[in-house]
Amino acid sequence: MLSGNALRRLFACTFAGTALVWTTAALAQPPQYKNDAELMGAAIASPEGVGQVLDRLVQKCGLYGEPTKAHGNAVLRAWQARHRDYLAEGQRVRDELRAVYADAEARARFDDLLTDQFPKLVERQFVVYSNTIDDQPTQTAKAEICDGYFNAVDERQFDLKVNDPALAAFFDKRMAGRTSSGNSPVSK
Numbered sequence: 001m002l003s004g005n006a007l008r009r010l011f012a013c014t015f016a017g018t019a020l021v022w023t024t025a026a027l028a029q030p031p032q033y034k035n036d037a038e039l040m041g042a043a044i045a046s047p048e049g050v051g052q053v054l055d056r057l058v059q060k061c062g063l064y065g066e067p068t069k070a071h072g073n074a075v076l077r078a079w080q081a082r083h084r085d086y087l088a089e090g091q092r093v094r095d096e097l098r099a100v101y102a103d104a105e106a107r108a109r110f111d112d113l114l115t116d117q118f119p120k121l122v123e124r125q126f127v128v129y130s131n132t133i134d135d136q137p138t139q140t141a142k143a144e145i146c147d148g149y150f151n152a153v154d155e156r157q158f159d160l161k162v163n164d165p166a167l168a169a170f171f172d173k174r175m176a177g178r179t180s181s182g183n184s185p186v187s188k
Contacts, residue, residue, distance in 0.1 A: 031164055039170045043093040045118060046167060047083045047160045052122045054079060054153065057129055061146030068143045068150075075153040086160055089171045 062069035101107040
């Protein structure tokens, strides 16, 4: 069992890693991690958060015509398929971290991170894209912006291996470790 100080440091690194991945995603620079705790923190937010932002974009953009809606749904499904293993691994990391926080106060802070802070980070990222769409003067222009986002997803610009190669490698290493020990990951 981790001591109170170790739990506080792990929580701080987890939160720092989560914030780091979202801040750098907005700046279009791959995050730099100092340790595995920061990678664990990033793992609870990404790629799950990116998927949530894309899902919200598809919903919003679906208002600007059936072709845009169909395009968005197709790229979202393709993105989800490419990230299936990473999404599952992110859930494993969340479950592992939740289990570490046995202290009621630490667990409450962790749960707050997942139920309050994480959705706020998703919302802030979504608003950046949404405002760009809203700033367009016509429905056609809004659809064009949406299709531009969807083309970027098609071109894998929203993929974890492109935006956060260190986190992708962290996930790959964890999944390979389970495979070599006889526990097969979901799919590759």
